[in-house]
Amino acid sequence: MTSPLIDIHTHNKLIDSVLGIESFSIDKVSFYQKWPKSYSVGIHPWYIHEINVDQAIKQLTYIASDANLKAIGECGLDRAIARNFDNQYHAFIEQLKIAEKYDKPLIVHNVRAYSDFLGILKKEKPAVPFIFHGFNANQDILKKLIKHNVYFSVGAEIMKDNSKAQRILPHIPINRLFFETDEWIGNIEELYLFASKLRGIDIDKLRDQIYYNYKSVFV
Numbered sequence: 325m326t327s328p329l330i331d332i333h334t335h336n337k338l339i340d341s342v343l344g345i346e347s348f349s350i351d352k353v354s355f356y357q358k359w360p361k362s363y364s365v366g367i368h369p370w371y372i373h374e375i376n377v378d379q380a381i382k383q384l385t386y387i388a389s390d391a392n393l394k395a396i397g398e399c400g401l402d403r404a405i406a407r408n409f410d411n412q413y414h415a416f417i418e419q420l421k422i423a424e425k426y427d428k429p430l431i432v433h434n435v436r437a438y439s440d441f442l443g444i445l446k447k448e449k450p451a452v453p454f455i456f457h458g459f460n461a462n463q464d465i466l467k468k469l470i471k472h473n474v475y476f477s478v479g480a481e482i483m484k485d486n487s488k489a490q491r492i493l494p495h496i497p498i499n500r501l502f503f504e505t506d507e508w509i510g511n512i513e514e515l516y517l518f519a520s521k522l523r524g525i526d527i528d529k530l531r532d533q534i535y536y537n538y539k540s541v542f543v
C-alpha cells in the first residue's frame with residue numbers, strides 16, 4: 325500500500341487524502357475558532373507589532389494542551405523585515421518554552437537568521453525538533469544545522485529553475501526532509517514527483533520515507 329502524502333505546513337485547507345498540518349497565525353484566531361484535526365498555531369514575526377506578545381503567549385499556552393495541535397508555529401526570526409528583532413527573539417524563545425513544555429515540534433520561519441538559530445540550538449539544546457519551513461539555505465548552513473535535531477521542509481520554490489531551494493534539495497538528507505504547500509495553491513503530489521525525479525528516487529520510496537519522517541516526529 326502506498327504511504328499517504330504529507331503536507332507539513334500549509335495555510336490552506338488539507339484535502340482528505342493528504343496528512344499534514346494546517347497553520348494559523350495567533351493574531352487571526354478567535355476564541356470561537358473551530359480547529360481542524362491537525363493544526364499548528366504560532367506568533368509569526370511579521371505580525372509581532374500588531375499583537376500583545378504576552379497575551380498571545382498566554383493564549384498559545386492555553387491552546388497548546390489540545391492534542392490536535394501538532395506543532396507550534398509558524399514562528400521564528402526574520403532579519404529582512406522591519407520589525408524589532410529583540411521582540412521577535414523574545415517571542416520565539418517564549419514559544420520554544422511552550423513547545424518544550426507540551427512536547428510539540430516547532431515550525432520555523434527563518435529569513436537571514438540561521439546564525440541566530442544555530443546559537444539558540446547550541447544554547448537551549450531543545451528536545452523538540454525544529455522544522456525549517458521554506459528551506460533554501462546553502463550547503464554550509466545545512467551542514468551546521470544537521471548536527472541538531474532539525475528537519476527541512478521545501479515548497480513550490482523547488483520547481484523554479486536554479487532557485488536556492490532547488491539547488492539545496494539534493495543535499496538534504498532524505499530522513500530529514502518534508503514537503504509543504506505553504507501559501508501555494510497546488511497539489512503537494514507535484515512536489516513529491518518533482519523531487520523524486522530530481523533525486524532519482526522511486527516515488528513510492530519517497531512517499532514511504534516522508535511518511536516515516538512524519539511518524540518519527542509526530543507520533
Ligand SMILES: [Zn+2]
Pocket residue numbers: 333335347398457506507
Ligand atoms: Zn507559512
